[in-house]
Amino acid sequence: MTTEPANPRYRSERSHKAILDAALKLCLEQGFARTSVDAIAKEAGVGKQTIYRWWPSKAAVLVEAIDRQSAPSIEFPDTGDIYADLRDQMVAVAKYFQTTQSSTYREVIGAAQSDPAAAQAILDTLVNPRVQGCRRRLERAQQQGQIRTDAVLDDVVELIYAPLYYRLLLGARPNTPSQVEDILNLVFDGIRPQTPNPPSTDD
Amino acid sequence: MTTEPANPRYRSERSHKAILDAALKLCLEQGFARTSVDAIAKEAGVGKQTIYRWWPSKAAVLVEAIDRQSAPSIEFPDTGDIYADLRDQMVAVAKYFQTTQSSTYREVIGAAQSDPAAAQAILDTLVNPRVQGCRRRLERAQQQGQIRTDAVLDDVVELIYAPLYYRLLLGARPNTPSQVEDILNLVFDGIRPQTPNPPSTDD
């Protein structure tokens, strides 16, 4: 795990799990900001020192907890239809971003703005693995001719995920499935007017 | 600012400005998280009460301070070329997001993840005015036929701004001018392969 020290000489597996569970539970109940390390320790039946021994901060605990919780759903689908796969994945993310649970993720990203180590942990543990999954799926699609060959895929990944995070973190508009689809259509077809030159075009 | 009262009488004007200046200065020097209300009050030569009289939180102070600082650059350019205008504006934003000053903005957005009132202030004061400026510019471009008529402009605005915020807040990659241009090209042309020949589907 990213946020662990190099040398877990030995750690109590029971305590480890109890800490992650307690952290998630309390954040769900009262929010990340209102959840103190003391409270996590008490809820987990653990000494505060044990938390500080294995994680550098409250945020780091929750990065690992969130990761463990969401690890199963990490794989990107591949049905052969890149549009459908992207849509399904984005809708799944959008739905998660609408849940109460994701508030914890949101607040952890917020805390990471003042905590470079936490920011790095988020990237390494939560964001990049999923981004890479998306990228690999895009690569296959590009090889199959479903995506322009000149598209820089790292940019494409960002273009797809960025609106979801924008809405999550700025809160201007909620992440709804229909808007996800609107965004995806724009990403596929662009905003340039349909080429006025005679030989053209889709709808 | 949203939370200001009707009658800032007496000595208030001087204090008001001193608070905003002190807040920006301290955040620049040591970051938002390490800047306490006490410290702002002391730096501004002001009683703590005076700060709480006008703003509900430290974040709210900085929303106003950042707004005052960036107010001049709020207008969206209109040279007639929507691509060039978007590129110039995005590059300007990207450059700002690379500065040290923007760290304060970044941290304030972070704090807002646990502070709905601050989140609303950010939207109302900092984000929405600029978003609306962008939207109005896009409307003119759409009327001039530079953008597809079926594009939903609110979505387009998000698609343009989201990657900038994504990089600001997730920190995966820096906001460089060249990447801004790559993104903009994707937004304009989409990722779907060119289909010059009318009858087509891939696979």
Added chain:
Amino acid sequence: MTTEPANPRYRSERSHKAILDAALKLCLEQGFARTSVDAIAKEAGVGKQTIYRWWPSKAAVLVEAIDRQSAPSIEFPDTGDIYADLRDQMVAVAKYFQTTQSSTYREVIGAAQSDPAAAQAILDTLVNPRVQGCRRRLERAQQQGQIRTDAVLDDVVELIYAPLYYRLLLGARPNTPSQVEDILNLVFDGIRPQTPNPPSTDD
């Protein structure tokens, strides 16, 4: 009060008193060592900071509290009979040293062994005023010819008080009134054998 800072710009008299009362109460109930600053603060309905603002340590709080409690009994009696006065005072001290309350005093002296500031406060606040009272009484007695003129009174004071503290702090034997009287007789008459016959010294 000795242990207060020079500049009590203003302090809440209510809190001040509540802290001293709470400290004495908790020490009486569970002993000085088992009484934490947190507990005193909670019992007094006071913030911990308020304690640390006015006293450098838990021991300093209790020095002041004990002083306030015992201030009334500070005066040394003067009936004209120095022996009787010393006996009465010593017996009073011995009785106090046998009470549960004095355990707090005892433990505070114990803590002062590792805390020079507390040691000084004990001397200045609790010990020296009483020692001076005793000394002044001895001076009057010496002038009245009830005490040898060549006796160094500072030493006499110590000789009188020391056995009381010795028993208090070493705990070899309890401070009983009868032993007090034995000691006092020794102090008055010395241990040298009576030498009524003019020519005498033992080898």
Added chain:
Amino acid sequence: MTTEPANPRYRSERSHKAILDAALKLCLEQGFARTSVDAIAKEAGVGKQTIYRWWPSKAAVLVEAIDRQSAPSIEFPDTGDIYADLRDQMVAVAKYFQTTQSSTYREVIGAAQSDPAAAQAILDTLVNPRVQGCRRRLERAQQQGQIRTDAVLDDVVELIYAPLYYRLLLGARPNTPSQVEDILNLVFDGIRPQTPNPPSTDD
């Protein structure tokens, strides 16, 4: 030492000594209060458990360590002149009480105010053996007519030692050889005015 088990087998002898040495060394360097059991264990190259196996507390360790250190000087001199012997012994104690090493002893007595077991160990191990030595010397002197026959020797011992401890633990005045002698003269001759002439009473 009181708390030692019956069978210190295996590697224990080396560890036992290392613990006592480490404890004394650390207390000398940084004081008893700032010396933790962990630190002693580390310094001695010993597991913490090994310390707790043999002693009930840090104070108990130091009682034994101090005892071992001062055991050689336990015997009371007997030159035949009780005054000279007492003076020599008291001066020796006074000198020791002025050394840095005695700070450890002082602090251990301090800690014992909140630790009855330690208090008992101090009495049994350090104080009573020396007190008994003094008492036995006084007995001989009394039999030789150098001390009043009606003097209760247990009280006399206390009267002699108490001022030394009073100064050690209260710290009002330092333990100097000359003051020791003043005290001793008072103990021998008392404070009552000389009444050499048969017919006499004070005022």
Added chain:
DNA sequence: TAATAATCGAGACGGTACGTCGTGTCTTGCT
């Protein structure tokens, strides 16, 4: 011009949480 009222600086207040240290017990794995 003096008296009165308001506004503010300074900072004390009751609290909560922090991250560290020390305690005495328990666990692991080396020797």
Added chain:
DNA sequence: AGCAAGACACGACGTACCGTCTCGATTATTA
């Protein structure tokens, strides 16, 4: 099998801030 090394639950430490509440001094208005 015995021990060092140190993880563990626990509890206290002293500090930093929070947001509220005095307290006086200074200012502005009214008498």
